[in-house]
Each structure stands twice: as structure tokens, then as C-alpha cells.
Amino acid sequence: MRMVDLIQxxxxxxxxxxxxxxxxxxxxxDGIIPDYQMSAFAMAVYFKDMSDQxxxxxxxxxxxxxxxxxxxxxxxxxxxxxxTGGVGDTTTLVLGPxxxxxxxxxxxxxxxxxxxxxxxxxxxxxxxGFTVEITNEEFVKLVNQNKIAVIGQSGNLTPAxxxxxxxxxxxxxxxxxxxxxxxxxxxxxxxxxxxxxxxVKTGAGAFMKNLDEAKELAQAMVDIGNNVNRKTMAVIxxxxxxxxxxxxxxxxxxxxxxxxxxxxxxxxEELCLTLGSYMVYLANKADTLxxxxxxxxEVIRNGNALETFKTFLRAQGGDDSVVDxxxxxxxxxxxxxxxxxxxxxxxxxxxxxxGTAAMILGAGRATKxxxxxLAVGLVLNKKIGDSVKKGxxxxxxxxxxxxxxxxxxxxxxxxxxESNKVKSPILIYxxxxxxx
Ligand code: URA
Ligand code: CA
Numbered sequence: 001m002r003m004v005d006l007i008q009x010x011x012x013x014x015x016x017x018x019x020x021x022x023x024x025x026x027x028x029x030d031g032i033i034p035d036y037q038m039s040a041f042a043m044a045v046y047f048k049d050m051s052d053q054x055x056x057x058x059x060x061x062x063x064x065x066x067x068x069x070x071x072x073x074x075x076x077x078x079x080x081x082x083x084t085g086g087v088g089d090t091t092t093l094v095l096g097p098x099x100x101x102x103x104x105x106x107x108x109x110x111x112x113x114x115x116x117x118x119x120x121x122x123x124x125x126x127x128x129g130f131t132v133e134i135t136n137e138e139f140v141k142l143v144n145q146n147k148i149a150v151i152g153q154s155g156n157l158t159p160a161x162x163x164x165x166x167x168x169x170x171x172x173x174x175x176x177x178x179x180x181x182x183x184x185x186x187x188x189x190x191x192x193x194x195x196x197x198x199x200v201k202t203g204a205g206a207f208m209k210n211l212d213e214a215k216e217l218a219q220a221m222v223d224i225g226n227n228v229n230r231k232t233m234a235v236i237x238x239x240x241x242x243x244x245x246x247x248x249x250x251x252x253x254x255x256x257x258x259x260x261x262x263x264x265x266x267x268x269e270e271l272c273l274t275l276g277s278y279m280v281y282l283a284n285k286a287d288t289l290x291x292x293x294x295x296x297x298e299v300i301r302n303g304n305a306l307e308t309f310k311t312f313l314r315a316q317g318g319d320d321s322v323v324d325x326x327x328x329x330x331x332x333x334x335x336x337x338x339x340x341x342x343x344x345x346x347x348x349x350x351x352x353x354x355g356t357a358a359m360i361l362g363a364g365r366a367t368k369x370x371x372x373x374l375a376v377g378l379v380l381n382k383k384i385g386d387s388v389k390k391g392x393x394x395x396x397x398x399x400x401x402x403x404x405x406x407x408x409x410x411x412x413x414x415x416x417x418e419s420n421k422v423k424s425p426i427l428i429y430x431x432x433x434x435x436x
Contacts, residue, residue, distance in 0.1 A: 049177075056223075081095055082197075132150050235274055236431075244268035246378075
């Protein structure tokens with residue numbers, strides 16, 4: 001087999017076999033196929049697409065390119081959730097304890113990563129004492145015992161994806177459905193998921209800016225999952241404004257606690273109940289989505305979800321008293337209100353810009369070397385559709401620096417106020433299941 005022939009066949013719109021795709025991915029991972037040939041191949045895929053079978057084969061070739069996490073010692077069907085980006089997305093923190101409370105095993109491997117706020121691990125580390133430095137054996141034991149544990153990312157998972165993603169980044173080939181879908185799915189499968197629930201965001205703050213693109217990506221990932229024997233469902237959700245109120249690490253932990261008590265932001269609660277219902281259903285813990293949802297509503301009502309969160313924190317060294325007294329979480333020195341400059345209705349909150357403002361405060365990492373300030377961030381006091389009076393606080397800025405003039409300007413330019421009444425946006429646009 002020669003790479004040049006495979007590039008040419010893809011360039012001409014032909015279909016490659018599993019063997020041929022394995023040859024490409026193995027050769028590229030091992031450094032036998034050079035970047036320039038892989039770039040040409042990625043560009044050919046960009047223009048000529050891949051068949052469903054090719055997408056599935058590419059995904060599994062990337063899964064097999066490195067280590068895989070073996071969760072077979074954990075009882076039950078391991079369902080993982082993945083959200084495509086978003087700003088201040090607190091869903092993972094809520095969903096873990098929520099679905100674990102009804103017996104779904106949550107074996108979460110998580111990272112820190114770059115972004116507007118930290119990754120799930122950074123957020124959890126806002127809880128004093130909490131650690132993800134546990135052994136694989138402890139991890140398995142804890143999931144079997146408590147139905148939930150989080151461990152730091154280790155091992156060399158999907159090296160082919162790492163290398164290819166970096167190459168795509170500099171060759172204008174990131175934005176193509178077959179490569180995005182296989183990239184995301186390969187990471188979930190290598191991390192040991194038996195079934196996968198996807199939350200594909202759409203809107204100004206998302207990777208997929210419009211609904212049609214988001215649906216296409218969701219369908220592509222659902223089809224890959226089902227073609228490789230991982231039951232997969234997807235929800236298309238709104239990111240035209242940040243989800244919930246809080247953007248920041250300790251602030252999001254508090255928001256997750258509120259939501260597990262049934263006292264959180266309604267949009268966050270609704271998305272968690274929807275995604276959670278799919279997780280419960282795919283884990284075979286309920287026969288219908290409706291039954292699954294009822295189970296989740298019940299564990300919020302009776303306090304079991306909150307209790308599971310405490311048990312989980314305690315088991316990994318965390319001070320679980322933060323759940324009853326969130327003021328024990330890291331607190332910023334200054335809480336500065338941002339007053340509305342006029343009367344009207346909030347018509348847009350550009351999630352991206354709000355996220356960037358939180359990052360400038362120190363809530364996220366701009367580079368791998370940056371350190372995060374767990375206490376800082378933003379809390380939205382108004383969302384799209386809310387009426388405001390001049391002087392009402394739009395946002396509370398939690399800062400460890402006194403001078404936030406620049407950040408204020410950034411937030412003002414991200415929030416639009418109109419005189420006409422505005423509807424709040426739809427939260428869940430669509431649900432994507434397997435094409436039959
Ligand atoms: N996120 C990923 O993990 N991979 C892509 O290709 C794009 C976004
Ligand atoms: Ca949030």
C-alpha cells in the first residue's frame with residue numbers, strides 16, 4: 001500500500017477500506033507517513049467526505065492507536081457524557097452525582113485543559129482536600145462502591161487523534177464533520193464508554209454556530225457510535241447565552257450544589273434532567289425516558305442526589321461540609337456589581353465574550369502554564385428575555401483584583417438590552433437517535 005495512492009483515491013471521491021484506513025492511521029502515528037501526506041489526506045476528506053463505514057473505521061483506528069481504559073471490573077453499563085464546548089457548562093458536575101444516585105456507574109476520567117474556566121478536575125479541586133490522584137484500583141473500587149469517582153487523565157489515549165488534531169489546526173481542516181465526529185468519538189470509546197450521551201451545543205458560544213451544522217455533527221457521532229456497538233444519543237442544546245448563572249470554578253461548584261438541591265438555574269436543571277434521562281435509559285436502569293426522568297426528579301426531591309455528591313467528595317479526600325455551607329469554598333476578595341445602563345429587556349449575552357471576561361479574571365487558562373484562580377468568575381443576574389431597570393445588576397464580578405474596568409467594558413459590550421420584549425431562547429432544539 002502506498003499513501004499517495006490512498007490520497008489520490010480519496011481526492012477522487014472513492015471509498016477506502018478498513019485496512020486502508022488502518023494503514024493511514026498506524027503509519028501516521030508511527031511517524032512513517034509524513035505530515036505533508038496526512039495534510040493532503042485531511043484536505044481530501046474535507047472536500048470529499050467519508051462514508052458511514054469509513055467514519056466508523058477511522059474512529060476505531062484512532063481508538064486502537066494507543067492505550068485504552070479497561071472498565072470491565074466496574075459493574076453495569078458505563079455511560080459517558082460529552083459536551084461540545086460551551087461556556088460555564090456546569091452539567092458534568094451535576095450529572096455525575098445525579099445519575100449515580102439511581103445506580104448508573106459514573107467512571108469519569110477528566111482533564112484540566114484550556115478554556116474559559118477550568119476542566120471538571122479544576123472545578124472539583126475548589127473543594128478543600130479533594131484529589132483525583134487515586135490509583136486505578138481505588139478508582140474501580142470507588143465506582144463499584146459509590147457509583148461515582150473521578151480520576152485524572154493518564155495513559156496515552158488516542159495518540160493518532162492528538163497528532164491529527166494538531167495537524168488539522170494548522171492546515172485549515174478542523175472544520176469537517178467526519179474528522180470532528182471521529183475525533184470526539186474515538187476519545188470517548190478509548191476512555192471505556194459502553195454507551196454515550198452527547199450534548200452538542202449550538203449558538204454564538206458554541207463550536208457549531210448554526211443549528212443545521214450542529215444536527216449534522218450530532219447525527220454523524222450518533223451513527224458512528226451505533227455502528228461500533230456503543231449505543232449513542234445526542235441532544236442539541238442552546239449556547240446562545242451561557243448555561244446557568246455561574247462561570248468560574250468554585251462558583252460552578254456552588255451552582256451544582258444548588259441544582260442538586262433543586263434550587264439551581266432552571267435551564268441548567270432542565271438540560272441535566274434531559275441528558276441524565278438518556279444516561280439512565282442507556283444504562284438500562286429505566287425502560288422509558290419518562291421513567292428515567294421521574295427517577296432523577298425523585299433523587300433531587302428526597303436529597304439522595306446531594307448525599308451522593310457528599311459521599312463522592314469525602315471518598316476522594318474532599319471536605320463535604322462545603323455542600324451544606326458553600327461559603328467554605330474559595331471566595332473572591334471583591335464582589336463588584338455591573339449596573340444596567342438603561343431600562344429594557346436583555347436580548348443577547350454573547351457567551352464567548354462572557355467566557356473570555358471570566359478567563360481574564362483568572363477563572364481559566366490562556367496557556368498550559370497559566371494557573372487558575374478557583375475563586376473568581378462571573379455570576380449572571382439576568383438572562384435573555386429578562387426585563388431590567390436602569391441600575392439593576394446584570395452581572396456580579398467575583399474578582400481578586402480591585403480594578404476591573406476593562407472587564408466591565410468587555411461584559412457591557414457582550415450584553416445587549418432592547419426596549420422591546422424579548423423571548424427567552426429555546427433550550428433544547430432537537431434529539432438525535434440512530435437512523436434506522
Ligand atoms: N473537538 C475535538 O475533540 N475534535 C475535533 O476534531 C474538534 C473538536
Ligand atoms: Ca454555569
